[in-house]
Amino acid sequence: MPRSSVTSAPTQRFHDKREALLDAAARLFNEQGVKGSTLAGIAASVGLVTNSVTYYYRKKEDLATACFLRAIATCDALAVDAARANGVPARVQAFFRLQAQLLAGIEEGRHAALVTFNDLRALPEPQATEVYAAYTAMFRRVRSLLKGRESQHLGRADLNARSHVVLSIANAAPAWFGRYAASEYPAVAGRMSDILLLGIAGAGTAWPVASAQSPWRPASSEEGPSEAFLHAATVLVNEQGYRGASVDKISARLNVTKGSFYHHNDTKHDLISACFERSFTVMRQALGRADASPGSGWSRACELVCELVRVQLSAAGPLLRASATSALPDPVQRERVRLNLRHLAERVTGVLVDGMMDGSIRPLDPAIAAQIVFTAINAAAELQRWVPAADVGNVAGLYVRAVLQGLLCPGVDAG
Numbered sequence: 001m002p003r004s005s006v007t008s009a010p011t012q013r014f015h016d017k018r019e020a021l022l023d024a025a026a027r028l029f030n031e032q033g034v035k036g037s038t039l040a041g042i043a044a045s046v047g048l049v050t051n052s053v054t055y056y057y058r059k060k061e062d063l064a065t066a067c068f069l070r071a072i073a074t075c076d077a078l079a080v081d082a083a084r085a086n087g088v089p090a091r092v093q094a095f096f097r098l099q100a101q102l103l104a105g106i107e108e109g110r111h112a113a114l115v116t117f118n119d120l121r122a123l124p125e126p127q128a129t130e131v132y133a134a135y136t137a138m139f140r141r142v143r144s145l146l147k148g149r150e151s152q153h154l155g156r157a158d159l160n161a162r163s164h165v166v167l168s169i170a171n172a173a174p175a176w177f178g179r180y181a182a183s184e185y186p187a188v189a190g191r192m193s194d195i196l197l198l199g200i201a202g203a204g205t206a207w208p209v210a211s212a213q214s215p216w217r218p219a220s221s222e223e224g225p226s227e228a229f230l231h232a233a234t235v236l237v238n239e240q241g242y243r244g245a246s247v248d249k250i251s252a253r254l255n256v257t258k259g260s261f262y263h264h265n266d267t268k269h270d271l272i273s274a275c276f277e278r279s280f281t282v283m284r285q286a287l288g289r290a291d292a293s294p295g296s297g298w299s300r301a302c303e304l305v306c307e308l309v310r311v312q313l314s315a316a317g318p319l320l321r322a323s324a325t326s327a328l329p330d331p332v333q334r335e336r337v338r339l340n341l342r343h344l345a346e347r348v349t350g351v352l353v354d355g356m357m358d359g360s361i362r363p364l365d366p367a368i369a370a371q372i373v374f375t376a377i378n379a380a381a382e383l384q385r386w387v388p389a390a391d392v393g394n395v396a397g398l399y400v401r402a403v404l405q406g407l408l409c410p411g412v413d414a415g
Contacts, residue, residue, distance in 0.1 A: 018056050019112060020046050026067050026115040034064045034119040035243035036329065065127040067115040072134045074114060075170065078102065079141040088408065091145040092166065093193045099170055100189035104182040106174075117171050118323035121239040139386065142167050150408050158411030160386045161399045165407070168379035169196065169372060175323070176371050191365045192372065199406035200352065200369055201298055202362045207401055207409075208299050218282040218316050228254055229264055234275045238321045238381060242272060242328050273333065279319040280340050282311060287347045297355020302404060304351060305373055306396045309380040313392050318381035322374070345374050376403040 024045040028037045039060050043053040057063040082095035105111035123131055143163035151159065169192070180188055201207075232253040236245035247268050251261045265271045290304040311317050322341055328334040349370040355361030376399075383390045383399060390398055397412035 017046075021048075021053065021056055021063070022067055022070060023112040025063050026071070026113040029064060029067060029115045029119065030113070033241040033243060034060070034122045035241050039063070061124055061127050064115075064119075064123060065131055068117070068120060068123070068131045069134055071114040071117070072131070072138050074102070075099075076138045076141050079138070079145060082145055083141075088146055088148045088150045089197050091148075092197055092407065093190070095142070095145055095166070096170070096189040096193045096196075097186060099173065100177070100185040103174060103177050104185045107178070107182040107185075114174075116174060116323070118321070119241050119244075122241055122244045139163060139167060142170075146407065154408075154411045157387050157389055157398060158402070161383065161390065162402045162407050164379060164383055164386045165376055165399070165403055166196065169375055172323075172371070172375040172378070188368065191368050195364055195369050195372055197406050197408065198362075199404050199409065200301065200355070200361050200364060201405055202355070202360045205296075205298050205360050207405060208295075208302050217314075218285055218311060226264060229261070229271060230275055230278050233268075233271050234279070234318060234320050237272060237275060237324050238318060241324065245272070269330075272328075275320055276324075276337055276340075280344070282316070282319060283308065283344050286311075287344070287351075290351055291347075296358050296360035297351055297353075298360035301351050301355060301361070301373070302400070304348070305377060305404060306400050308377045309395055309400050310392045312377070312380040313384065313390065313395055319378070321381065322378050345370050348373055373403065376400075 021042070025037070025042045028042050028045060032041075037060065039053050040050045042060075042063070043050050053063070057066060078095055078098045081098055082091050085091045085094040102111060106113055117135070120131060120135065121128075143159055146154075146159055146162055146166070154162070173192075177185060177188060229250065232250050233245055236249055236253060239245075240249075245268075247258055247261055250268070250271070251258050286304055286307045289307070290300040293300045293303060295303070308319070312319060325334055325337045325341070328337065349366045352361055352364075352366040352369050352373075356363060356366065380395070380399065383395070387398065394412060401409055402411070
């Protein structure tokens with residue numbers, strides 16, 4: 001429950017003001033990140049002064065915690081409702097159908113805004129422990145949707161990996177559902193569920209084990225001081241957003257002085273810009289390799305996703321999360337980064353269309369499939385949180401195969 005400095009029973013006016021505050025805070029956190037938002041800015045958006053906000057929540061971190069807990073409780077409720085359906089496929093379909101209804105309600109103003117989980121790691125202690133405990137309970141609730149007669153062949157690691165896929169797709173959906181009209185959300189959710197459950201492979205297409213296991217090291221991952229700074233900054237931006245990744249924290253991560261930081265980097269802004277370009281370069285390289293491959297669209301898609309997911313778990317990873325763009329302070333840079341992401345997603349769409357044309361990928365909505373693939377690549381950076389045994393050697397069969405062949409395909413239990 002949200003924490004308040006008031007101990008007596010809240011009045012309806014208190015409740016309404018608090019809900020308006022949570023709604024405004026969620027929108028601002030989504031736009032500027034937790035680190036980049038201020039109590040003064042949140043207060044102004046609902047016509048209050050900062051002191052009035054502290055009547056409800058003493059600190060910004062308490063307000064952020066209340067927003068995260070409300071979003072977690074809402075998603076958890078969707079999973080509870082979906083669990084009433086009979087069988088794994090029906091439960092997955094119900095979960096995304098209910099989420100689509102929720103997102104439509106937010107878009108049309110019938111439901112309060114919810115904070116995304118992009119900046120969850122930016123919370124300090126003790127707030128982080130409380131929110132992570134709630135998020136883990138929600139994860140387990142979503143995992144229970146995948147348990148049933150249809151998934152008896154899957155071990156714990158397989159179920160955890162596939163639950164991470166489902167929850168990651170749900171977490172990313174608000175960022176791209178907005179390109180459709182709210183009235184289309186149920187249809188989009190239906191196509192999304194179909195792709196998640198059945199995968200993208202055409203009839204009779206086999207899982208290309210050999211190509212999925214092929215080693216690859218991006219050309220941009222050379223050892224050296226510059227690469228070390230890029231890696232440290234990328235990890236911190238993924239964890240705490242642009243503003244949370246301070247020069248002090250980046251330097252501490254590498255055990256160097258601020259003087260050393262500025263010896264190798266002109267500004268933090270330049271370093272973070274280089275981090276984005278590094279990630280884009282790695283993805284372009286993988287896409288270029290897929291484009292040059294003589295195989296079918298299906299085999300090229302497998303090679304592309306396996307290579308990028310393996311990078312995420314390798315010494316060359318992680319790549320910057322797509323959600324890191326939301327906290328960029330420069331709107332021009334933010335739009336430029338988003339344009340690059342759209343171009344990359346369109347190139348993934350092209351690979352899928354090629355597969356549909358040669359028959360190796362079944363007929364489906366390639367734009368939605370590309371979003372699922374792109375999200376799964378992005379989410380692989382956090383896979384080891386839920387599957388500690390996941391590594392470069394087993395991630396193709398453990399994780400990628402479930403993304404491309406469907407949630408109920410054969411598994412590889414990593415223990």
